[in-house]
Amino acid sequence: MRPILNLFSLLILFPVISFCQTTISGRITDAKNQPVAGANVTIKDSYDGASADANGAYKFSTSDEGDVIIVASMVGFTSAEKRLHLSGGEVVVNFNLKEASNELNTVTITAGVFEASDEKKMVILSPLDIVTTASAVGDIYGALQTLPGAQPTQEQEGLFVRGGDASEAKTLIDGMLVANPYFSSVPDVPQRGRFSPFLFKGTNFSTGGYSAQYGQAMSSVLVLESEDLPPRSMGNIALMTVGGGGGYTKRWENTSLGANATYINLTPYFAMNKQNRDWDAPPQSFSGSLVFRQKTSETGMLKAFMNYQYSDLSLNYPNIDDVTNNSKMHFGLNNYNIFSMLSYKEVLDKKWTLNLAGSYSKDLSRVRPSPQSLVFSNQLWQARGSVSHTLGELSVIRAGAEVQYNPFSNLYNNYRIDSTELYSAVFLEGDAYITRKLVARAGLRVENSYLLRASNIAPRLSVAYKLGKYDQLNFAYGDFYQTPDRNYLIQTNLDHFEKATHYILNYQYVDEKRTFRIEGYYKLYQNLVRTSNPVSNPYQPVLAEDSKGKGYARGVDVFWRDKKTLKYTDYWISYSYIDAKRSTLYYYSEELQPTFTSNHIVNVVWKRWFPKLRSSFGFTYAYASGRPYFNPNKVDESNILSDRTRDYHNLSITANYLTTIYKYFTVVSLTVGNVAGFDNVFTYNYSSDGLRRNAIGPTSKRTIFLGVFINIGRDDDTE
Incomplete structure (x- = not known):
């Protein structure tokens, strides 16, 4: 279901474009008025642009229309932006670039961190990157799975990072924890993330060694920074094979208010594309959101966001304990989810910055x-x-400082369990630039849990040294804690935070068009919860025996991205080697490889833009070596979890065509997942006597998505 749910977010905020041509030209100079040869000039979030010649002059044509942002950038200089209104004809835009004092020429902390922000030199994935990655189909988490350290999963939702399970990776929006970032779990059916990548201007994906500002995550944090005021008023309409949606955002001088709604019903799609699940009521969902922005001063911004979603589905699973194979087990789910937040940021003077945020969320699943x-x-x-x-x-x-008040309840038939967690934390952190080539970040985080009746002190340290103009070395160390799953807390008297200690060594080379990173890591686990049996169903009650589990994860990640060698082409290749083991089964003392971890992972992502055809094409190939699975016929200390699934392969393709409908910019998008029809198996379900088993594979042999996205924009900024 990941490739086909909630896809109108794919292109919801694409800039408005028509086919009247505008020629943009100008000259790029430095502080001494000397030409900056080779500087790049582009339209933000677009493929249109050019490079400056030996005299600093540039010229290119674009079919974009309306308000756009022109960006001039060059290695060793601070990027400059100018806002323009395009309506055809010729436009002259000159830039004067300042030498960078704290970007290229100065070392930055990057160990374990992939950033996707328009303001950063270390750009890895922008919102446009996410929605044009074939295997992601507009899903943030799907795109992140193409980066090193992330495990591809097709039978369950979540980020599995460097040998950690999904609960060890947390998502934050403007510093606020998102308790339920995915659609609700369905056994053996993966779910998408709830949010569009175009809601965010910055995406910071840390695979370890992250800042003391964040906690409650032993493996990874995904820190999303929401957009500020939109450039103009705009509307959108989405027509898809899986449903439809639309929205409108009104922009005033210092204020904006937007509303969006989407309805998804997979019944027609399932009728056309054969499924490997016995759906009784195919998934349908409704979602709506409100986004408010208010510029309170030259440096202040107030943001409010509310998102509501309802989903409903039911399906039948084969009763593997029935030898006649005539009976089935029914599963139904309806879910209500609300996420709301309010944040405020202000620069009090030139040296002080204040950030305040609050949030309320509720998730109800029947x-x-x-x-x-x-x-x-x-x-x-x-x-x-x-x-x-x-x-x-x-x-x-x-x-x-932060505080979280978390009341929750579980109703099992007529038996109800209620509990409340109160979590609080304070942190202190500093970046010290010893020289322009050497920087150290030291931090301390103190946390307390009411249910555990426990506290912890988590030190963090990162050091970076710049080797040359484009490359640097990074080292990171830290302790990372999180409270055990709340379902364990209400059943067992646990009194320890789970803990992971990270050691990371990183080398990277980054220029304007190419990125190379190689990173080695070692992660040591302590106080992990141990259970009697492997957890195979997200709604299966599992009793925690104690918190004496331990383990480790070690490996190497390699990443290469190139936007220079081939014209109009962007590609990246990632490779991960992971050796991970942990002792989380109570009756076994030996540390075992987790069922969610592959030893070898490879991703190849390729994208090509064809300007004359107003089209783009791309593909993603993913490989992962076989994963362990639980075989009840092998439960001895010597052979438990010794079986492996077959290796995983997936080839996905995507194509986009830009056109106009009644003068409105329109994108026609086609995506096909697993186009080669690989017969993947993720795990096996066994009968209670261990004599029969069912292979768990993808929900369909291939996934096909076709959508038409119409963007209706106009310049209302001065109204």
Whole structure:
């Protein structure tokens, strides 16, 4: 279901384009008015642009129309932006670039971190990158799975990073924890993320060694920074094989208000594309969102966001314990989810910055695994505040605090369990630029859990040294804690945070068009929860025996991205080697490889733009070596989890065509997943006597998505 749910977010905020041509030209100079040869000039979030010649002059044509942002960039200089209104004809735009004092010429902390921000030199994935990655189909988490360290998963949702399970990777929006970032779990059916990548201007994906500002995650944090004021008023309409949607955003001088709605019904799609699941009521969902932005001063911004989603589905699973194969097990799910937040940012003076945020979310799932009836309710109230102070030109110190109030309840038929967690934390962190080539970041985080009746102190340290103009070495160390799953907390008297200690060594080479990274890591686990049996169903009650589990994860990640060698082409290749083991089964002392971890992972992503055809084409190939699975016929200490699935292969393709419908910019998008029809198996379900088993593979042999996205925009900025 990941490639086909909630896809209108794919191109919802694409810039408005028509086919009247505008020629943009100008000259790029430095502070001494000397030409900057080779500087790049592009339209932001577009493929249109050119490079400056020996005299600093550039010229290119574009079919974009309306308000756009022109970006001039060059290695060793700070990028410059100018906003223009395009309506055909010729436009002259000159740039004067300043030498970079804190980007290329100065070392930055990057160990374990992939950033996707328009303002950063270390750009890895932008919103446009995410929606044009074939295997992702507009899903943030699907695109992140093409980066090193992330495990591809097609039978369950979640980010599995460097030998850690999905609960060890957390998502934050403007510093606020998202308790349920994915659609609700369905056994053996993967779910998409709930949010569009175009809601965010920055995407910081850390695979380890992250800042003391963040906690409650032993493996990874995905930090999303929401967009500010939109450039203009705009509307959108989406027509898809799986449903439809639309929205409108109104922009005033210092204020904007937007509303979007989407309805998805997979019944027609499933009728056309044969499924490998016995759907009784195919998934359908409705989602709506409100986005408010208010510029409170020259440097202040108030943001409010609310997202509501409802989904419903039911399907039948084969009763593997029935030797006649005539009976089935019914599973039904309906889910209500609300996420809302309010954030405020202000630069108090030139050296002090204040960030405040609050959030409320609720997730209610009614689950009907026949003959049972389960209800799970989870609420989260949270508040966070931080201040930062600049010391000198580059060094900075940060301090902050956060609190989370989390009431939750589980209803198992007529048996109800209620509990409340109160989590609080404070942090202090500083970046010290010893020289322009050497920087150290030291931090300390203190956390407390009411349910555990426990506290912890987590030190963090990162050091980076610049080797040359384009490359540097990075080292990171830290302790990372999180409270065990809340379902364990209400059943067992646990009194320890789970803990992971990270050691990371990283080398990277980054220029304007190419990125190379190689990173080695070692992660040591302590106080992991141990259970009696492997957990195979997200709604299966599992009793925690104790918190004496331990383990490790070690490996090497390699990443190469090239936007220079081939014209109009962007590609990247990633490789991960992971050796991970942990002792989380109570009756086994030996550390075992987790069922969600492959030893070898390869991803190849390729994209090509054809300007004359107004089209783009891309593909993603993913490979992962076989993963362990639980075989009840092998339960001895010497052979448990010794079986492996076959290796995983997936080739996905995508094509996009730009056109106009009634003068409105329109994108026609086609994506086909697993186009080669690889017969993948993710795990096996066994009968209770261990004599029969069913292979769990993808929900369909191939996935096909076709959508038409119409963007209706006009310049209302001055109204």
